[in-house]
Amino acid sequence: MRLAIFVPLAIAAAADARPPRRDPPPPARDRDLWRDVVEPHADEVRRIVYRARSTIQQADVSLTGDYDPSGEQRAKFYRDAYGMLRYAHRLAPENVEVLFLLGATADELGKTRQARSALEDAVRIAGAERAGADVTGRLGSIYLRLGRIDDAIRYLRIAQGTELPASAAIGRDAVMLATALAARGDTNEAIDVLANLAPPNVAYYTNELALISFALAVQYDRDDQRGAAIEVLDRMQSAMQPSQFASQVQLGLTSIRWAPPEDRHYYQALLYEAMGHYTEARAEWALYAASGDLPYRARALDHVAAIDAARRKAQR
Secondary structure: OHHHHHHHHHHHHHHHHOOOOOOOOOOHHHHHHHHHHHOOOHHHHHHHHHHHHHHHHHHHHHHHOOOOOOOHHHHHHHHHHHHHHHHHHHHOOOOHHHHHHHHHHHHHOOOHHHHHHHHHHHHHHHOOOOOOHHHHHHHHHHHHHOOOHHHHHHHHHHHHHHOOOOOOOHHHHHHHHHHHHHHOOOHHHHHHHHHOOOOOOOOOOOHHHHHHHHHHHHHHHHOOOHHHHHHHHHHHHHHOOHHHHHHHHHHHHHOOOOOOOOHHHHHHHHHHHHHOOHHHHHHHHHHHHOOOOOOOHHHHHHHHHHHHHHHHHHHO
């Protein structure tokens, strides 16, 4: 009798120990129904995003060609993409990918207020850490141009911590972060940011690494560490052909929205000087020095004086 009572109890206990029964997943039809409720225009938005990305890619290809010297064709591509993305944003106002692309195209077109608004919305919806390095890096660059240095450093640091080493934006964001740190007076930290991304022994320079290394030379030069700047430039030129060195650095410089805008003269001047084009270098140094009370004006004038002294010596 005891055994007869124990066996049903054991069976009942075993039944209680079984994992709870899981309901089967809803049929695909039901999943599609809920997706249509939450994102009623999802398919159309995906198509628009695909077309917009293709248009932006065409715009960026024009940077490397010589068929659009005025940049008008590139601007037209961006205007087309911006129009598509504004419509996509109306259909899906909280789509983070749409917000990023909308902010990026607006920024490229000089619509800073619209760009900042779209990118800030992306951060608000997804969170700064999850919005992606493209979002936080570009937002940090915009804050830098607006003079909000602490906000710029915050978002550019987040971008550096989340983007992949092969990202096309890593060079641009690193240069912007170093620029922001130097503007706040943290020159040593600005140099460290770039030095940590530019190993001393490099057999092959990608476009991103060439930009980072050249920006490191600029930071050394501005800090009056002339020997260190020359060492970085010599290392780059030893690993690349002269034309490759010039084209890779120049391509990186075209991707930068400078803050302040006069910084492009400083970078361009050092590039000309490294290539031995002293007439062009002197002109760029002089343009930087004549642009007002800039932080590295005295260093630019040192370069002008050095070039003039070398010319006088050659004439004698």
